[in-house]
Amino acid sequence: MKKNKPKYMQIIDAAVVAIAENGYHQAQVSKIARQAGVADGTIYLYFKNKEDILISLFQEKMGYFVENIEEKIAGKETAAEKLLMLVETHLTLLSEDRHLAIVTQLELRQSNKDLRLKINEVLKGYLTMIDRIILEGIEKNEFISTLDIRLARQMIFGTIDETVTSWVMNEQKFDLPALAKPIHQLLINGCGYRQPVM
Amino acid sequence: MKKNKPKYMQIIDAAVVAIAENGYHQAQVSKIARQAGVADGTIYLYFKNKEDILISLFQEKMGYFVENIEEKIAGKETAAEKLLMLVETHLTLLSEDRHLAIVTQLELRQSNKDLRLKINEVLKGYLTMIDRIILEGIEKNEFISTLDIRLARQMIFGTIDETVTSWVMNEQKFDLPALAKPIHQLLINGCGYRQPVM
Amino acid sequence: MKKNKPKYMQIIDAAVVAIAENGYHQAQVSKIARQAGVADGTIYLYFKNKEDILISLFQEKMGYFVENIEEKIAGKETAAEKLLMLVETHLTLLSEDRHLAIVTQLELRQSNKDLRLKINEVLKGYLTMIDRIILEGIEKNEFISTLDIRLARQMIFGTIDETVTSWVMNEQKFDLPALAKPIHQLLINGCGYRQPVM
Amino acid sequence: MKKNKPKYMQIIDAAVVAIAENGYHQAQVSKIARQAGVADGTIYLYFKNKEDILISLFQEKMGYFVENIEEKIAGKETAAEKLLMLVETHLTLLSEDRHLAIVTQLELRQSNKDLRLKINEVLKGYLTMIDRIILEGIEKNEFISTLDIRLARQMIFGTIDETVTSWVMNEQKFDLPALAKPIHQLLINGCGYRQPVM
DNA sequence: CATGAATGAGCTTTCATTCAT
DNA sequence: AATGAATGAAAGCTCATTCAT
Structure with a gap:
């Protein structure tokens, strides 16, 4: 994946926050996306799946x-x-x-x-x-x-x-x-x- | 719950086997029930929920x-x-x-x-x-x-x-x-x- | 599947109507279920998948x-x-x-x-x-x-x-x-x- | 659309190949574009939609x-x-x-x-x-x-x-x-x- | 006590289309 | 003209729980 693009780390950091605040099973992809300030689909440009x-x-x-x-x-x-x-x-x-x-x-x-x-x-x-x-x-x-x-x-x-x-x-x-x-x-x-x- | 009834331990032991063999997320209530030899609904006579x-x-x-x-x-x-x-x-x-x-x-x-x-x-x-x-x-x-x-x-x-x-x-x-x-x-x-x- | 149960044919007939009226790609499982008068999940008691x-x-x-x-x-x-x-x-x-x-x-x-x-x-x-x-x-x-x-x-x-x-x-x-x-x-x-x- | 431009036929021929090789539902616009050697967006300069x-x-x-x-x-x-x-x-x-x-x-x-x-x-x-x-x-x-x-x-x-x-x-x-x-x-x-x- | 058929909420992923460059 | 990164709506399926028998 495109690890040097800024959005890569942006999404990872958003995942940390989303999971910490909502719990593993309540951290849906859409929540991570919202936290990262990107659309759901954008996640899949940088990661294969959840x-x-x-x-x-x-x-x-x-x-x-x-x-x-x-x-x-x-x-x-x-x-x-x-x-x-x-x-x-x-x-x-x-x-x-x-x-x-x-x-x-x-x-x-x-x-x-x-x-x-x-x-x-x-x-x-x-x-x-x-x-x-x-x-x-x-x-x-x-x-x-x-x-x-x-x-x-x-x-x-x-x-x-x-x-x-x-x-x-x-x-x-x-x-x-x-x-x-x-x-x-x-x-x-x-x-x-x-x-x-x- | 009715802990002295035999089915209580029967279901718990079934849960141990079902979870060990299928994994936590694949051990559905119906699998535990089948392993215990009881109906799904019977589980809820002995336990509040999963x-x-x-x-x-x-x-x-x-x-x-x-x-x-x-x-x-x-x-x-x-x-x-x-x-x-x-x-x-x-x-x-x-x-x-x-x-x-x-x-x-x-x-x-x-x-x-x-x-x-x-x-x-x-x-x-x-x-x-x-x-x-x-x-x-x-x-x-x-x-x-x-x-x-x-x-x-x-x-x-x-x-x-x-x-x-x-x-x-x-x-x-x-x-x-x-x-x-x-x-x-x-x-x-x-x-x-x-x-x-x- | 349980072909002799009445719901089996009920769902098939509902599928015919739902597909004819909405088109193949617009006949979602939920529409078929509604037409058959059963819950979405019930479909999967009688059929493996769509x-x-x-x-x-x-x-x-x-x-x-x-x-x-x-x-x-x-x-x-x-x-x-x-x-x-x-x-x-x-x-x-x-x-x-x-x-x-x-x-x-x-x-x-x-x-x-x-x-x-x-x-x-x-x-x-x-x-x-x-x-x-x-x-x-x-x-x-x-x-x-x-x-x-x-x-x-x-x-x-x-x-x-x-x-x-x-x-x-x-x-x-x-x-x-x-x-x-x-x-x-x-x-x-x-x-x-x-x-x-x- | 601009039917006399060479890219018009280029995209159509790419679509034939992409659909034949991948099947209708697996022939995404991006695959047709790749087969035609153009960018996804270019398709929309020559065709209204898929x-x-x-x-x-x-x-x-x-x-x-x-x-x-x-x-x-x-x-x-x-x-x-x-x-x-x-x-x-x-x-x-x-x-x-x-x-x-x-x-x-x-x-x-x-x-x-x-x-x-x-x-x-x-x-x-x-x-x-x-x-x-x-x-x-x-x-x-x-x-x-x-x-x-x-x-x-x-x-x-x-x-x-x-x-x-x-x-x-x-x-x-x-x-x-x-x-x-x-x-x-x-x-x-x-x-x-x-x-x-x- | 026991059953098991029925329920229905909930979520990941795809992809046609747009638009800033 | 051309690009391609970004968008976001949309749907099949699972499974804990209920309740009429």
Whole structure:
């Protein structure tokens, strides 16, 4: 599709708002179009069908997410620092975009199995980034050498995800980024953190 | 509703099978009725509406879950042992009922926000049980005294949940209960586990 | 489908009227339902989809057609007499049901190729009946022995069909059954008719 | 419209190909435009609307048809010879242009009643030509004096048309022009042909 | 208690046509 | 003359729920 045309992002952003405000099943194409300020038919000049809007939405936002985190952890020395940066950025980005948080944590999970499998495909880029940090931590002797990477990754992602979902469900009543440090502490403890040997 | 009549559980069990085999959105009331061996209209003698079947389903299964775990941890001395029991039982019960695992990990999450809020209400009993173990761990000096109970609970539940989901999505190809011990290790590490002072 | 239930024929008859009065593309399912005095959804208890209504319509009407003609020609001695009976009955039945004539001659031909192929399948029963008459005519020495059955059948069906279509298109202004005899004369001449040897 | 501009015929020819290859309902204006190598909007500089393309298509092709036949029968002496020429030319022209045959015999008949009435208007020129031949045959004593011209015309056109349709539907598997002579024989028999008196 | 035939609201997508450039 | 991006109306089908028997 024509991803460089301005209307492409305009429609995706409209979809985020429409879904967040109306719920997944109540965000009809006509509502997304109205929110984007275009005609219903225009949607189909940029997206194959409704599902394509949602996959593209997730791809664009997740891509932005991964890029952003990659940049931020590039300058960090240790795996523990990188993990902190990742947790912080994850929580900050979502706390700054309520609509997006609602969509990713609640609404998009109502999609059918097919769509969820495609979303998981996109998620893999993010999970791979976590895996690299864990591996580095093991190699640099920060984490316990017997650490199961897959399990550690599930703990890290599961904990962050559960926390954000809980924040969204509680109507964003608490300060999400403030949880980055204590969560990070839990996670590196879980990974058997020890001060790197100087 | 008439929960002690045999058809009540008959319909709930039929719903689990119908949803697991057809997917949430393809499990029409008529399919559940056929699976249960009753007429469509009969469903409405036992449940207010379709959503009520799903909430009741979750309540019944989660109640059995909590009861089962409560029993098993009753005899355990330490919080760490109790946590191991909880992880083990959680993984074992779901690995023994494929249909139920598919329904709770994948299909029921496609429900709308309203239904999920109600399901979360039911889930609270389980989360409270986790909270009690964490608190006991802090009091008995097994876990670090500064541990944030809510975060620790989210780590514990998030990690287990993420692992089970991953097992279901991978078509149950690996031995789920075998992961209880390593997951437990991660979690008590995360909680800053130390040997209880004798 | 449940062909013996009264609503089955009720819907088919409503479809004939709705299509004749509104045209093929303007005969929406909702219009057919309204004409039949049932809800839109009820249609789908008796027919798989809209196309299925049209095929069934054609099957029922054509079945009635063939039966009716078969009965009438059963008592006739010669092929020429049988052919006259066929032409007469064909013209009479359609002239007695204006709606049906409009549907078969004009509206149903607007259907897509798929549907038309299925309709042709149904039509075969009728064409076979013509073939049997021609064959009998040849065997009884009424028709010329070199007669090409396929061509003769196309002449017979083509001529009748063209005449009925012309009658429908001229808004049924002339007396259709009155044309049976002269058409019959044309057709048996075309077949090289000669008085059967006594 | 601007019929002498080259793009006029270019679009008509594109429509024949697009309809033959995609079917009437799948031959969208944008497909015709692409086939013609022009922009969608350009179509509307030469035709009022989509229906206008189809009527013009039929007019142009039918005009060529009639001209061609008129020329060929000009030199013939008897009505029987003229009729043979007409049948032969009709079958030959269509057998030489598969796309056009598909369009006129199958696809254009899917159009709505309005369009078909307009097409019939155009067809009248051809039918009049047939009428003239029949009349001549009666006057020259070749055909039976009691012959009903309208019926004879319907027999002639209906038989040819039915044959061509059958050829198209059978994917042009047999030699269509070869049928001219036997069809002609059927038709003049039908008209009560007798050798003209010398 | 149980049935199951009937209901009818609701939504994605297509495509002929327009019009600013 | 030519373009092609944008428009927006229109319809078949599903399925949770009801209610007469």
